[in-house]
Amino acid sequence: MTGFLENFSLGCQVALTANNLLYCFIGVLVGTLIGVLPGIGPAGAISLLLPITYGINPASAIIMLAGIYYGAQYGGSTTSILVNIPGESTSVVTCLDGYQMAREGRAGPALGIAAFGSFIAGTIGTVILMLVAQPLSEFGLKFGPPEYFSLMVLALTILTYFSSGSMVKAIIMAVLGLSLSQIGIDLVTGRVRFTFGITNLEDGVGLVPLVMGLFGVGEILINLEESAGVEIFKAKIKGLLPNLKDWTDSIGAIIRGTFLGFFLGIFPGGGAIISTFISYALEKKLSKHPEKFGTGVIEGVAGPESANNAATSGAFIPLFTLGIPFNVITALLLGALMIHGLQPGPFLIKQHPDIFWGTIVSMYVGNVMLLILNLPLIGLWVKLLKIPYRILSPFLLLFCIVGSYTLNNSTFDVLVMLIFGIVGYLFKKFEYELAPLVLAFVLGPMFENSLRQSLILSGGGLSIFITRPISILCLVIALLILLSSIFLRKRRQIIAKMG
Amino acid sequence: MKKHDLLGGLIWLILGIGLCIESIKLKLISGGFHIPGPGFMPFLAGVLLGILGFILIFSSASKGLRKDEEVKDEKILMKKDWKNFLIPFLNLLILFAYVLLLEPLGFLFSTFLFLFFLFKLSEPKKWLMPLVLSVSTVILSYLIFSVWLQCQFPRGIFRF
Numbered sequence: 001m002t003g004f005l006e007n008f009s010l011g012c013q014v015a016l017t018a019n020n021l022l023y024c025f026i027g028v029l030v031g032t033l034i035g036v037l038p039g040i041g042p043a044g045a046i047s048l049l050l051p052i053t054y055g056i057n058p059a060s061a062i063i064m065l066a067g068i069y070y071g072a073q074y075g076g077s078t079t080s081i082l083v084n085i086p087g088e089s090t091s092v093v094t095c096l097d098g099y100q101m102a103r104e105g106r107a108g109p110a111l112g113i114a115a116f117g118s119f120i121a122g123t124i125g126t127v128i129l130m131l132v133a134q135p136l137s138e139f140g141l142k143f144g145p146p147e148y149f150s151l152m153v154l155a156l157t158i159l160t161y162f163s164s165g166s167m168v169k170a171i172i173m174a175v176l177g178l179s180l181s182q183i184g185i186d187l188v189t190g191r192v193r194f195t196f197g198i199t200n201l202e203d204g205v206g207l208v209p210l211v212m213g214l215f216g217v218g219e220i221l222i223n224l225e226e227s228a229g230v231e232i233f234k235a236k237i238k239g240l241l242p243n244l245k246d247w248t249d250s251i252g253a254i255i256r257g258t259f260l261g262f263f264l265g266i267f268p269g270g271g272a273i274i275s276t277f278i279s280y281a282l283e284k285k286l287s288k289h290p291e292k293f294g295t296g297v298i299e300g301v302a303g304p305e306s307a308n309n310a311a312t313s314g315a316f317i318p319l320f321t322l323g324i325p326f327n328v329i330t331a332l333l334l335g336a337l338m339i340h341g342l343q344p345g346p347f348l349i350k351q352h353p354d355i356f357w358g359t360i361v362s363m364y365v366g367n368v369m370l371l372i373l374n375l376p377l378i379g380l381w382v383k384l385l386k387i388p389y390r391i392l393s394p395f396l397l398l399f400c401i402v403g404s405y406t407l408n409n410s411t412f413d414v415l416v417m418l419i420f421g422i423v424g425y426l427f428k429k430f431e432y433e434l435a436p437l438v439l440a441f442v443l444g445p446m447f448e449n450s451l452r453q454s455l456i457l458s459g460g461g462l463s464i465f466i467t468r469p470i471s472i473l474c475l476v477i478a479l480l481i482l483l484s485s486i487f488l489r490k491r492r493q494i495i496a497k498m499g
Numbered sequence: 500m501k502k503h504d505l506l507g508g509l510i511w512l513i514l515g516i517g518l519c520i521e522s523i524k525l526k527l528i529s530g531g532f533h534i535p536g537p538g539f540m541p542f543l544a545g546v547l548l549g550i551l552g553f554i555l556i557f558s559s560a561s562k563g564l565r566k567d568e569e570v571k572d573e574k575i576l577m578k579k580d581w582k583n584f585l586i587p588f589l590n591l592l593i594l595f596a597y598v599l600l601l602e603p604l605g606f607l608f609s610t611f612l613f614l615f616f617l618f619k620l621s622e623p624k625k626w627l628m629p630l631v632l633s634v635s636t637v638i639l640s641y642l643i644f645s646v647w648l649q650c651q652f653p654r655g656i657f658r659f
Contacts, residue, residue: 052648168558172511172551179518179544186537193525193537217594221587390621391632394614397594398640405601406650414598418591425587430503448540455535 008130011357015365020060024362027064028370031071035087036079036381040396042072042088043438044219046332047211048396050339051403058340059355063362065336069329070122070312070363073272074370077114077305078381081107090308093276097293097300104296108239109246113298114305115374116242117250121258121306122367125313128262129320130360133349137321140346145453146464148324150474152447155268155318155326156440157478162274163433167485170436173427177437180205181444188452200412207335209404209417210441214434215328216400217417218424220393240375242298250302253283261307265314268326268439272311276304313363320349320356324443328435331442508555515549518542589620606645606652611637 014020034045046065053061076088081098094114101110143151160170183194184204195201242250257279264275283303284293293300318326323344325331337344342352349356374381404417427434440447458464466472518541525538597613604612614636618629644650 168551168554169507172548172555175544175548175551179541179548182541182544189537191525191537193541194521221590224586224590225584388621391618393590393621394617395636397590397617398610398614398636401594401597402640402644402650405652406644409651411598411601414601418594418598421594422591430507432507451540452535460534 014358027067035075100296177440213420217421257306261310265311511552518545
């Protein structure tokens with residue numbers, strides 16, 4: 001217990017400095033902003049800000065980038081409720097009842113309960129993360145190369161399973177990401193691979209140009225194509241504070257959503273998205289008036305909005321305990337850690353307690369900031385929605401170019417980014433999902449090394465993967481998932497329903 | 500039949516085969532007898548990519564489509580849709596031109612041109628608004644990136 005208090009106060013020392021409070025504020029502000037704006041998501045925003053984090057210390061960098069992540073979950077609900085367009089994919093369900101509430105003149109309580117629900121969930125989620133991460137990282141110490149390899153196979157399998165389109169295409173994306181990560185000098189033998197004589201490629205393809213291209217430029221190009229006018233809800237928003245009846249109706253949903261979201265957030269793939277759908281279905285099932293769902297029921301907003309926030313806390317568990325990211329955002333955070341020369345893994349919490357505990361404390365602070373940003377200032381965000389996308393997009397493009405140029409002060413990175421922009425645009429157009437590619441790209445070097453180390457350990461035999469209990473468990477589950485996707489056509493229907 | 504999946508599948512198949520050939524040149528097994536070499540992992544990836552490309556070709560050719568999928572497929576490949584490519588294409592053209600001109604013309608001047616053309620693209624009938632927006636953005640980005648964040652940008656032939 002004293003150890004815990006010591007750690008916590010260390011976290012306070014890190015997170016509560018003026019500097020880090022500022023970075024936390026920038027993070028949650030940017031998060032809210034991009035959550036409100038439908039054109040750009042947290043992955044794009046984090047990749048835009050990654051170059052800025054090079055110059056600051058790693059704790060501040062993670063504090064800011066994490067702020068964008070959970071901040072976006074707050075902002076995403078605003079557009080769902082007011083415009084019926086989800087700002088983020090995790091706010092799709094919020095449209096169902098949130099927009100109906102707004103049409104009935106109850107936009108205020110809907111926005112209010114979304115913000116309070118997010119706050120409660122974000123805070124409880126952070127408490128659970130704080131309590132379980134350290135013990136779990138002790139468990140992570142048992143992981144050797146074979147376990148890591150099998151776990152990564154499982155993670156990528158689950159991710160591709162839950163991708164919205166065809167699973168074959170999702171696996172293709174993962175394989176492609178893996179191959180891209182192998183460009184450059186092979187760390188074991190020093191051989192140069194797949195550079196085609198381009199010296200700039202010897203260090204490999206940079207994470208920042210890749211993600212900025214795919215999620216920044218690619219997304220902007222797609223949006224430019226389909227930029228249609230957005231009809232904004234005109235009624236005045238009043239009475240943001242939910243009344244007592246709203247609270248009694250939704251407190252159960254908030255608590256259930258929190259635990260559901262946190263638990264599902266730990267798993268790879270769209271844990272956050274899935275948790276919002278399950279939370280909505282669960283509330284409908286438990287409700288005394290299920291027939292009213294879809295007509296503006298406050299539980300239908302409170303549950304999913306809490307779930308998506310708690311899921312972001314859950315997603316930090318694999319990152320901090322095993323050093324393996326399970327979704328794109330935590331993959332980018334891992335990238336940020338590695339840029340600063342930190343080795344993520346089960347030792348991270350022990351070796352760099354300032355980063356882990358500083359981030360935890362900053363998450364409490366950030367959630368309070370977000371509550372303030374999202375309740376009194378809601379009118380400001382609504383005004384932002386009125387800026388046409390075609391006016392906004394040149395700024396975003398400029399930011400992408402400046403960001404990738406400043407990486408090495410060379411136009412080579414900018415060209416790489418633009419090429420991935422085209423690639424990302426085409427992939428989106430032809431229904432290939434980008435998340436498996438990015439995750440596999442980040443995991444790539446670890447994936448290859450753990451496979452090669454395992455084979456060296458075993459003297460070339462594959463049996464090492466099936467004689468170790470944790471490893472075989474992961475592989476069997478991955479195999480079952482693959483088989484079920486081949487034999488059960490139901491997956492398609494479930495995914496189709498989720499949109 | 501999903502035409503774009505057929506094409507995609509072919510691309511992945513060829514890419515997979517290419518990856519395998521390159522990997523074999525890199526040596527699959529290095530040094531000792533059982534130690535995987537630099538080409539080991541790319542070879543596996545190439546094989547997998549080839550198989551998946553083949554599956555994609557096979558499934559796109561054999562499987563009948565549901566009605567909604569058919570409509571979607573039409574939509575992606577429809578001629579009319581090609582018009583939609585125009586705006587992203589022009590944007591890309593301006594982006595590439597910007598990257599090429601960045602070093603010779605310098606950051607400030609090329610950024611001005613870049614923004615001006617992009618804003619002009621979105622508001623083709625107006626002159627004043629794109630001009631004001633791009634000039635003010637250039638000044639603002641100079642203050643933020645060069646003065647505050649101390650980024651080093653090419654100064655170009657105009658020395659500014």
